[in-house]
Amino acid sequence: MKPFGRLAYTTARRIGTCKRNVTTSRHFSVESNVQTNIESGTLYEMDLTVAKQLNMKTHLPSQLAKQMDTLGEIVTLVREPTAEVASCMRVVDKHLPNLRLVLWGAFGTGKTVTLNQAVHHAYKNNWAIVNLRSAMELTRRVKEIEMSSFVAGRINDPSNAVAILQNFKQQNQHVWKTLTDLLTEKDYEWSKSERTLKEKPITEIVEMGISAPFLASDCVGAIFRELRRHAKNDKLKVLVAIDDANSLWGKTLVKRADRTYAPPSDLTLVVHFRRMIANDWTNGCVLMVADKKEVADARDELEVSRHTPLELFGEEGFEFIEPFVPIETSNYTESEADTIYNYYVSKNWLASKSGKHSFLPQYILNLPIFLARSEEGRKQLMYLSAFNPYYYERLCAFN
Amino acid sequence: MNNFSVKMTTKLARIAQKRWISSTTSTSNMYDPRVFREPITDVQELRKPLDVDDERNFLFVKAMKSDATPVFYRDHVIDKLIRVCTKDGEKETSRRNVHSALEIIKRRQYKAWVKASDEEKKNIELDPFVVAKKGIKNCHPLMKLQGVTRGGTTYQVPFPIEEPEAEFRAMKMMRDICRVRSKHGETHFKDILATELLAASQNEGSTISAKQELHKTCEANRAYAHYRA
Numbered sequence: 001m002k003p004f005g006r007l008a009y010t011t012a013r014r015i016g017t018c019k020r021n022v023t024t025s026r027h028f029s030v031e032s033n034v035q036t037n038i039e040s041g042t043l044y045e046m047d048l049t050v051a052k053q054l055n056m057k058t059h060l061p062s063q064l065a066k067q068m069d070t071l072g073e074i075v076t077l078v079r080e081p082t083a084e085v086a087s088c089m090r091v092v093d094k095h096l097p098n099l100r101l102v103l104w105g106a107f108g109t110g111k112t113v114t115l116n117q118a119v120h121h122a123y124k125n126n127w128a129i130v131n132l133r134s135a136m137e138l139t140r141r142v143k144e145i146e147m148s149s150f151v152a153g154r155i156n157d158p159s160n161a162v163a164i165l166q167n168f169k170q171q172n173q174h175v176w177k178t179l180t181d182l183l184t185e186k187d188y189e190w191s192k193s194e195r196t197l198k199e200k201p202i203t204e205i206v207e208m209g210i211s212a213p214f215l216a217s218d219c220v221g222a223i224f225r226e227l228r229r230h231a232k233n234d235k236l237k238v239l240v241a242i243d244d245a246n247s248l249w250g251k252t253l254v255k256r257a258d259r260t261y262a263p264p265s266d267l268t269l270v271v272h273f274r275r276m277i278a279n280d281w282t283n284g285c286v287l288m289v290a291d292k293k294e295v296a297d298a299r300d301e302l303e304v305s306r307h308t309p310l311e312l313f314g315e316e317g318f319e320f321i322e323p324f325v326p327i328e329t330s331n332y333t334e335s336e337a338d339t340i341y342n343y344y345v346s347k348n349w350l351a352s353k354s355g356k357h358s359f360l361p362q363y364i365l366n367l368p369i370f371l372a373r374s375e376e377g378r379k380q381l382m383y384l385s386a387f388n389p390y391y392y393e394r395l396c397a398f399n
Numbered sequence: 400m401n402n403f404s405v406k407m408t409t410k411l412a413r414i415a416q417k418r419w420i421s422s423t424t425s426t427s428n429m430y431d432p433r434v435f436r437e438p439i440t441d442v443q444e445l446r447k448p449l450d451v452d453d454e455r456n457f458l459f460v461k462a463m464k465s466d467a468t469p470v471f472y473r474d475h476v477i478d479k480l481i482r483v484c485t486k487d488g489e490k491e492t493s494r495r496n497v498h499s500a501l502e503i504i505k506r507r508q509y510k511a512w513v514k515a516s517d518e519e520k521k522n523i524e525l526d527p528f529v530v531a532k533k534g535i536k537n538c539h540p541l542m543k544l545q546g547v548t549r550g551g552t553t554y555q556v557p558f559p560i561e562e563p564e565a566e567f568r569a570m571k572m573m574r575d576i577c578r579v580r581s582k583h584g585e586t587h588f589k590d591i592l593a594t595e596l597l598a599a600s601q602n603e604g605s606t607i608s609a610k611q612e613l614h615k616t617c618e619a620n621r622a623y624a625h626y627r628a
Contacts, residue, residue: 066506070506070509070510071509072513348509348512348525349509351505351508351509351525351526351527352472352526352528352529372471372472374471376471377471380470380471381471384470397502397505398472398498398499398501398502398505398527399471399472
C-alpha cells in the first residue's frame, strides 16, 4: 500500500473505531445537511420518496425490492461495513485524493445493500452521486454498438450511456440546483452541429446526452470530467458507487468488426468509469463491490471461485485500484439475526403461528409442528440459513 | 413344459434386471432388512436415550429421507405436493417451485391484509401453509374413475377412494393444470400454482371445476358400478 493510501486508511480506521456510542432509537436519526453518525446494529429506514429518487427498486437486489413492494417500506440493517463506509466518507476532503473502498465478501452477505446504504448516506449529506447498478451491464449486456468518433478504435454504447445519464439526473435531483451553478471548463464540440460552450452549466451536458443517444457516451466522459474538476475545487463532494466493479477488468461480450471480443479497455463507458476510479482527483469517495459473478460459472458446481479482491479484480485491476481500503462483509451475528427476526415479527411478516385448524384431517394435526414465531423457529431460521443474510431472507419469505 | 416356462421367466427376470425394467414390486433394496432399521427423525425422540432392548443399539440405521429432516416448516401436505410436482427426479427444482408459490401466496395475502380494516384482517389468513393445505383439501375428489374391461369393452367405473389417495389425486389434478398453463413459458409454474392454490382455498379455480367435472362423470357412470369386482 502506498504511503498516502495508508494515511487515509489509518485515518478511516481511527474514525471508525471511536464512533461507537449507544443509540436507543429504532431508526437512524435524520438531520439534513449533517454527516449523521451511523450506528451498526440498528435498523435503517429509507423514505419511500427518496428511495424512488435514488432508484432503489432497480439498484437493490430483486428480493429486497420485492420486500419493499410488499411491506411498503425499506428497512435494512446497518452493519459494520456500512458504519465503516460512513466513517470513511467522513474523512473525505479536498486535500486527500479520492478514497477508494472495496466491499468484498461471500455471496449474500450484503455487499450491494451496503453500497445502496452508502448511496443513501451520500444523499443525506448532499453529495453528488454517480451510481452504476452493475458494471457487468457495460461489458456483457451491450445491445447496440457504435464506433467512437472521438478516439479511433473505441466502442460507444449509446443505450447504456443514456441509461447512465438518466440515472445520474434522477439520483442527483437533490443537488441539481448546485450542479446547474457549476460551469463547464471548455468548449465541447460533440459533432458538427452540436456543441456545449464554455461557462455553461454542466447539466447541459447531461441534457445533451439524454436527447442525443449517439453523443451520450462522450457526454458521460465529459460530465465525469467536470465533476472531478469541481470536486477538486471543493464545489461539491462526489460518491462513485459501482456494483460488480471488478467487471471493468473482466471479459466482454462485445464483438469487433473482425469478430473477436473487444477487451474492456476498448469500451468508452468502461474507460470513463476507470478514470473515475483513478485517484488523480480529490474530494470524492469511490465505493466498489468485488463480486464473484464476473468469474464464477453458475453451472459449474464443482469449482468454487474465491471472492477476495485480488482474485476478482485480477492483477491489472488490482494494480489500478491500489491503494484501497478493503471492507469485508460477513454473515450475521446472532444479535443481528435477532434484530431482523424481531423486525419481521413486529411487521407480522413471519406468518406461521400456532393453533390448530379445524378443517385439517386428524393425521396431519398429530404431526409435530414447530413454527416460525416460536423459540425453536427462531433458532432454526438462524442455523438453516447458516447466518447468511440472503438465505435468512429466503427462509423468512415463505414461513 | 412347466420347466420351460420357469426357465423363461427367470431369463426374462434377468433381462428385466439388466435393463432396469421393473415389473414387480422390489423384494429387497440396498438396505438388507436383516441388518438395517428405520432411523429416528423426531427431535424430541432423538434426545431420549435408546431403549436397552432396541435393535438399533447393535444394528445399522438407514439414512434419513431428504424430506424427513426435522425443520420447523416440515409439513406433510407440502412435502407430498413437492413429490407430486417433481419431474425427471429434480426434486430440488420442484421444492423451489412450491416454496416460491408459497411465497407468492404470502405476499398477496400480506398486501391484502395491510389494506384491510381491523374487522377484515381477522378473516385473512397470512400463513401460506394453511392456505395451501385448505386449497388442496378443497380439491379432494370423492370418487375416482378406473377403467374396467368387460367383454372387450373398457368401462370407466367409479370407485370410492381413501383420504391419502384423494389427496394425491387432488394434487395431481392441480399439477397437471399448472403444467399445461406453464407450457412454452406462458407463465411460470410457481405463479400459476400460487394462483390455483389461492383460488382453490376459496373454492374457485380450474382445479375445483376439474373436480366437479369428475364428480359429474362419476354420477353419469354410476350404472357401471356393478363392474367393480
